[in-house]
Amino acid sequence: MSHTNRRLIDRIPPDYRDYLGYYPDTLFYQHDSIQYRQKLARLAQASYLYSDGYTVKSASYFRYLFESFKGWFGFTNHCQPEKAQLALRKFTFYGYLRGYTQPQGRLQKLGIDAEFLELVSRPRTSENSQELQNKLIEFCIENESGLETISSNVLPRIAQNYRFGTVLFRMGFWSEIPSLDPQNEQLIQLTVQRLESEIELPSPYSFIPGSKYALAAANCYLERAKAAKGSYFYGWSYVSNSQANAQSALEQALTFDPEISSREKTIYIEYYLEKKELAKAIALIHQLDDPEQALKYIRDGKYSETQLQQWVKKDSWLASVLSTSYLMQRNDRETLEFVDNLHSNLPEQRPVQAFSLLVSQQKYDDAYSLFAKSKGTPFLDEDIAEVANFYSEESERLYKQGHGYRQSKNWKMAKEYYLKSASMKRRAKELEPNDETRENEYFAHKRLYAQLLIDADIELNSIDQCQIEEILKAVKFLRECNSTDDREQKYNQKALAKGLMRQVDYLVFRVLTPTTYDADYQTRVKHLAANKTNFENMNTALHQIITLLDGTKDKQLKLILGKAYFLLADVADYFSLEGSSPSFYIKAQETVPDNPFYLLRRSERFPEDKEKYQRPGIVRLKQLGFAVIDWLDWDKERWQRDYRSAQIKDIHYYQSDSQVLGLQLRS
Numbered sequence: 001m002s003h004t005n006r007r008l009i010d011r012i013p014p015d016y017r018d019y020l021g022y023y024p025d026t027l028f029y030q031h032d033s034i035q036y037r038q039k040l041a042r043l044a045q046a047s048y049l050y051s052d053g054y055t056v057k058s059a060s061y062f063r064y065l066f067e068s069f070k071g072w073f074g075f076t077n078h079c080q081p082e083k084a085q086l087a088l089r090k091f092t093f094y095g096y097l098r099g100y101t102q103p104q105g106r107l108q109k110l111g112i113d114a115e116f117l118e119l120v121s122r123p124r125t126s127e128n129s130q131e132l133q134n135k136l137i138e139f140c141i142e143n144e145s146g147l148e149t150i151s152s153n154v155l156p157r158i159a160q161n162y163r164f165g166t167v168l169f170r171m172g173f174w175s176e177i178p179s180l181d182p183q184n185e186q187l188i189q190l191t192v193q194r195l196e197s198e199i200e201l202p203s204p205y206s207f208i209p210g211s212k213y214a215l216a217a218a219n220c221y222l223e224r225a226k227a228a229k230g231s232y233f234y235g236w237s238y239v240s241n242s243q244a245n246a247q248s249a250l251e252q253a254l255t256f257d258p259e260i261s262s263r264e265k266t267i268y269i270e271y272y273l274e275k276k277e278l279a280k281a282i283a284l285i286h287q288l289d290d291p292e293q294a295l296k297y298i299r300d301g302k303y304s305e306t307q308l309q310q311w312v313k314k315d316s317w318l319a320s321v322l323s324t325s326y327l328m329q330r331n332d333r334e335t336l337e338f339v340d341n342l343h344s345n346l347p348e349q350r351p352v353q354a355f356s357l358l359v360s361q362q363k364y365d366d367a368y369s370l371f372a373k374s375k376g377t378p379f380l381d382e383d384i385a386e387v388a389n390f391y392s393e394e395s396e397r398l399y400k401q402g403h404g405y406r407q408s409k410n411w412k413m414a415k416e417y418y419l420k421s422a423s424m425k426r427r428a429k430e431l432e433p434n435d436e437t438r439e440n441e442y443f444a445h446k447r448l449y450a451q452l453l454i455d456a457d458i459e460l461n462s463i464d465q466c467q468i469e470e471i472l473k474a475v476k477f478l479r480e481c482n483s484t485d486d487r488e489q490k491y492n493q494k495a496l497a498k499g500l501m502r503q504v505d506y507l508v509f510r511v512l513t514p515t516t517y518d519a520d521y522q523t524r525v526k527h528l529a530a531n532k533t534n535f536e537n538m539n540t541a542l543h544q545i546i547t548l549l550d551g552t553k554d555k556q557l558k559l560i561l562g563k564a565y566f567l568l569a570d571v572a573d574y575f576s577l578e579g580s581s582p583s584f585y586i587k588a589q590e591t592v593p594d595n596p597f598y599l600l601r602r603s604e605r606f607p608e609d610k611e612k613y614q615r616p617g618i619v620r621l622k623q624l625g626f627a628v629i630d631w632l633d634w635d636k637e638r639w640q641r642d643y644r645s646a647q648i649k650d651i652h653y654y655q656s657d658s659q660v661l662g663l664q665l666r667s
Helices: 006-010 014-020 033-045 061-072 081-097 104-109 114-120 126-142 166-171 185-195 212-229 242-256 265-274 278-285 291-301 305-311 317-329 333-342 351-360 364-372 381-407 411-431 436-460 468-479 486-511 521-530 532-549 555-575 583-591 596-605 607-623 628-637
Strands: 048-051 056-059
Touching: 014 166, 033 056, 033 081, 033 104, 048 061, 048 081, 056 061, 056 081, 081 114, 081 126, 104 114, 114 126, 166 185, 185 212, 212 242, 212 265, 242 265, 265 278, 265 291, 278 291, 291 317, 351 364, 351 381, 364 381, 364 411, 381 411, 381 436, 411 436, 436 468, 436 486, 468 486, 486 532, 486 555, 521 532, 532 555, 555 583, 555 596, 583 596, 596 607, 607 628
Parallel strands: none
Antiparallel strands: 048 056
8 A cells, every 4th residue: 555645646747757756845644653663664675776856665676787787778766775765764754844753773874974863863853854864865966867857947956945735736736745844935925825815615635744845824814803803894694704703703812822821811811702712811820921901802702700710710810809809899798609719818908807708608717827827907796705705615615525535534636636736725715815714714725734744644644754854844835824713723722733733843853862871981972063953953953842832731732832832951961952941940830730740850959859840750750650770760761762661651641641632723
C-alpha cells in the first residue's frame, strides 16, 4: 500500500512530473507515526535505495545495476546517491514537521549528515524549520548535476533566493503549502489570501499548529472580525450580517490559533458574551488589567451570583473587585454570604458584618479568630455574647468528660479535656473581659487544670520521679488566678499550697546526703556546693507556703504550714546554713500542737521548754505505737538518701495521708 499522495502527483502536468519530485519542497508523504518508523527501519536495512523524488524505497542489487546501466546511456538513474539522499532528507523533514520520534540509530545508518539529523530531532520551531529548509535548498544547489530539475516559466531554478514552497504555488497546490511550515512572509500572505478567501468557501486543509502560517491565518480572520464589528449596523441582524460574520471570523481564528483569545481579550470577551458562553468570557475577564472594564463586562453578561461563584476564581483580583462592588451596593446577609464565598477579604473589609455572618452560620471558631485579630472593633454585643456562651457551654461539656476520666484515673485523657475546658473558658473571658462571672469561671477551670497536674504527678510518680516541670507549670497557673469569688479563692489557696509542698518534697529528695556525709568533711563541702540552688529554691518555696497560709484556720492547711515551718528550721539546722532560725521549730509546734515529733523537737532544741514538752511528746509518741528509740533512729537518718531503717516514715502527716493529699477541693 502506498503512503504517498498519488492523487496529487497525478495532477502534475506530465511534462513536469519527472522533475517536480526533485525539488526540496515537494513532500507528498502521508505516513502516520507508526508507518514512518517502519519505513525508516526498512530503509536503514537496505543496501541500495531507489527514489523518483516523491518517495524512497529499498532496491535490489539487480535493480541497482539496471538503474546504473540506464544512467550510463543518459537516462534517469533512480538509484543515484544524490536522489536517494535528497529523498531521505525530505522524508525526515516530513517526520520533523509532524513531531514524530526520530530514531537516531537508524537515521545515522542512512548517511544523512549529523547536523541535519540534530536539527530534525529538535522540537519544531520557526527558526529550526527555516534552517532545515535552507539546508534542503543548499543540498539541491550543491547536487544540481545529479538531480533532475529544470528551469521554466512554471518551475523555477533552485538558487539561494529560492522561497521554500514556491514550486507548489507555481503548480497551484496552495493547500499543500501550510503543511510545509513556510517561513517567507510574502508566500504566507499569498497562501492565506488564496485559501481563506472571503469570496469562496474555504476547503479543509492541513496546517501546523503554532506555525507562522497558523498565526497569519488567525490574524487574517481577526482583522475581518474587527472590520465587521466596525459596521454601523453591527448587531442589527435584520439589516446586516456583520455580527454573524464577525462571530464566524473569530471562531475561525480560534481554529488556527487557540491562544489568540488571550492576546485579543476584549474582542473575545464580547464574542463569548454575545454567544452566551459565559464561563469562557469569565476566564478572559480574569486576564484583564482594568477593574472597571472587568465590572462592565460582568454587568453586560448579566451573570447570576451562582454563576459568579462557580466561575470566578476565589480570592483572585477579580473576586476582590467584585466583592468590593457588591458591598458598596448592598449589606444584607445574602450579599455577605455571597462575598464571603467569593473572597476571603470580607473580614478585612467589613469585620463587624463578617463577624455577624459567622455567628449566624454558627462558625464560632472562625468568629473567635476574627475577634482575636480585630482588637478594638465594635462588634455587636449580642454576637459577642452568643460566641462567649458557646465557649462557656463547650467548656462545661469538656470538663464533664474530663472529670469522668479523672475519676477513672485516666490521667492523660483527663489532662487533655481539662486543658481544653480551660481554653474554652479563656475564650469566653476574652470575648467579654468586663464580665466578672466569665473571669471567675476561667480562673476556676484554670485552677482545676493546675490541680489535676499536681494530683496526677502525686498519683503516678514517686518523689524521685517527680515531673517537676509539670509542678512548676501548675504553680505558675495557680498564681495567675485572681478570682473574686471567696470559695474559689480558698480552693486556689489549697491547690497552690499542695503544689508548692510537692515542689519542696522534690527539692528535699534532691538534697538528701550520701552515707559518708557526716564522717567526711570534703563530702559535706561538695554536697553543699552542688545543691546551693536547691537549698535556695527550697527556702523560697517554704517561705511562699508560710506567706500563703499565714493565719489559716483550716486544719488540713495547718498540717502543710507546720511542715513548712519545721523544714525551714531543720534544713538550716542539719546543713548549718546561714540564716538558720530554730524558732521555726516553735512555729511548727504551735501550728500543729498535737504533733509528738514537733513537741519532742522543741523540747530538745530549747532546754527551757524541755520539762513542759518532752513528757507530752513521749506520751503522744507511744499512743501512735512508737518508742523513743524510733524517734532517735528517725532523727539520725532523716536527711540520708540510703539505708534508712527507722520505723517512723513521716513525722508531718503521721495519721493519714488523705488528710492533706486528699484536700477537699472541687476536682
